[in-house]
Amino acid sequence: MNKQAPLFIYTYGYRLEETELCLLEMRSFFGKHTEAGLLMSDIAVHPDRSPFMRERIEVMYEGDHLEQILEQVKQIELNDQTFKxxxxxxxxxxxxxxxxxDEQRSIEREIGVYIEGExxxxxPDNVFGIVTWGGRWYFGSYLKSKAVWLTHMQKPRSYSIALSTRVARAVANIAVPVPANITAIDPCCGIGTVLVEALSMDINxxxxxxxxxxxxxxxxNLAHFHFQTEVVCGDISEVxxxxxxxxVDMPYNHFSHTTPEAQLSLLQHTRRIADRAVIVTVGMIDELIASAGFTIVDRCTTRKGNFIRQIIVCV
Known part of the structure; x- marks a missing residue:
């Protein structure tokens, strides 16, 4: 059966301490989450974007039995291109x-027999994926994540309490799941961990x-990865x-804690300059967020060493 509307199946992998963050990123992309490691949606997201996404199949055919897939793949026209x-x-x-x-390899070979091509x-010129899920079989174009963010871990400048590259990439996705025509600002950008990930995904x-x-x-750091954007030295009040x-990664270090008054001022200016915010904090600041005029719509926690950070989505 040919699908009239696009349908995508995504596979995920994440560490236990990353579970909440991964699920929040899923909800940002797809409006739902799953802990099954497989997610189906009609929304197209390239697997390179997520630090947790492993693969994507764009479904071409589906059926209750493998035999139905075998019959349908006969329709594929490769025009002398190769496949896998x-x-x-x-x-x-x-x-x-x-x-x-052994049976997985056998199924791959069996499907290959029914596809006209080499x-x-x-x-291969074309890569196809086959998966069974929910009592049905799905077959389609296959994309594997290249994990491009791994190269961003080696920055010329870094410091110990900065967000990890994986967390920073997920935060950028949570903030801007669909980059087209969206403007964004990181007013406490530190050494630019979120900026690097955002710019690598064409987020403005x-x-x-x-x-x-x-x-x-x-x-x-931006120059090292050949990324360009405006980076200004100045207070958010000047925006x-x-x-x-x-x-907004709320300022924090080992030696001083930003005062509640300063935190509230930062949040109020964030409310002034942005329609939506993703706030990263090590403290409980729900009351300050509300006082600044924001409404919390989603959240999660994530851990790095002894730090437990909250990631809070506000509108």
């Missing part, structure tokens, strides 16, 4: 029904920080433009 079929290992089969490695397991985000030396580090979204 990959069996997606993640599924919801009961332990006694699990498909073992198989190439090394450098600028940066600002009150610390001159930190801003120099931000610029050095006059308006943005669709702000990412």
């Amino acid at each position: 079929v990959i069996f997606i290992k993640m599924n919801d089969l009961a332990p006694e029904d699990k498909i073992e490695f 198989a190439d397991v090394r450098q 985000m600028i940066g600002r920080d009150i610390n001159h030396f930190v801003v120099q580090g931000t610029r050095e 006059v433009d308006h943005y669709d979204t702000a990412v």
Whole structure:
């Protein structure tokens, strides 16, 4: 059966301490989450975007039995291009029904027999995926995440309490799940961990920080990865433009805690300059967020060493 509307199946992998963050990112992308490791949606997201997304199948055919898939793949026209079929290992089969490695390879080969074209397991022109889920079989174009964010872990400038690259990438996605025509600001950008991830995903985000030396580090990090955006040394109170979204990593270090008055002022200015905000904090600031005029619509916690951070989505 040909699908008239696009349908995508995503596979996920994450560490236990990342569960809440991954689920919040899912909700930001798709408006729902799942802990099954598989998610189906009609929303297209490239798997390179998420630090937790492993693979994506754009469904071409589906059926109650593998035989129905075999009949449908005969329709594929490759025009002398090569192909490869990959069996997606993640599924919801009961332990006694699990498909073992040898049978997975056998299914890949069997599907390949029904596709008119030349198989190439090394450098195929087309890659297809097959997965069983919810009692049905799904087959379609396959994309594997290249985990491009891994290269961003090696920054010229860094400091110990900065967000990890994985968390920063997820925060950027939560803030701007659909980048088209969206403007964003990181007014406490630190060394630019969120900025790097945002710019690598074509998110239109600028940066600002009150610390001159930190801003120099931000610029050095951006230049290292060949990213360009405006990075200003200055206080958020000086911002006059308006943005669709702000990412605010509340200032914190080992030696001083920002006063509640200063935190409230930062949040009030964020409310002034942005329609929506993703706030990262190590403290409980729900009352301050409300006092600034924001409404909390979603949230999660994530851990880095001894730090437990809250990531709070506000409108």
